[in-house]
Amino acid sequence: MTKHCRSLLLLLTLPLSICAQADEDADTLYQVSTIDALLAGVYQGVAEIADVLPHGDFGLGTFEALDGELILLDGIIYQAAASGEVKEMPPATRTPFISVTHFAADQRLSPPPDQNYETFKTWLETRLPSRNIAYAIRVDGDFKSVTYRSVPRQEQPYPPLLEASKQQRVFQQAQITGTLIGFWCPAFTKGVNVPGFHLHFLSDDRRHAGHVLDFDLTKGELEIDLTNGWEIMLPMSPPFLETDLGEDRSAALHSVEQHKSTP
8 A cells, every 4th residue: 555545435335244254345436536636636646556457357547647548457457548548557557536346247137239438328227226325337249330539648737527528538439348347326325426427448359448338239249247345445635635625516417427519
């Protein structure tokens, strides 16, 4: 653990009776910092990804200075840069915000063919066993199209995420195979993580990746990992400790998550 990141840990578990440490780790969403801190412009890298990897092999986030989108799939870290380049990143890379878990599917479903993002969300939410726990979501499939974005590296003093996202690069790929990686989080996690769906995309050839804005899924296989544990590592860095996180940033988050521009 780095000098800026100490063990201020919040562990939420439902139910409390977890039989074994291995099971607890497998069903725990581990995150560094909070989404509201990221929205406020706290982009300083507060943890090395090497310190996060023991907590998960699947997840998403961003890099120090908001330098692109982070995808963690099968234990490998990928950076989706604003240039469109995708590359593997070393474990020493630092992150201001990341959510991970050890992915082990509890449910496997085949979504109806020809789903877009909105119809997929509606279809899946009706099949979640509960809206009061988190889920890791993986979809491997063939896509008629995927629209995704990345944000360029920011310079200090860091702007709020809503301002930084105005510099985003939007990409669209047609007839592509790949994986959707992400989470569905309950409404009560507002301010801590992204309520609802938060997905990133990584193509099978590892050439295209980013934060998902829309897609048309021709066919695919969905895996869901029920995640009833939640562990949060809160940074001890001055930018985090000195930022007012009492403000309701829901509107800013909605704009950042949904903002689209012409590819």
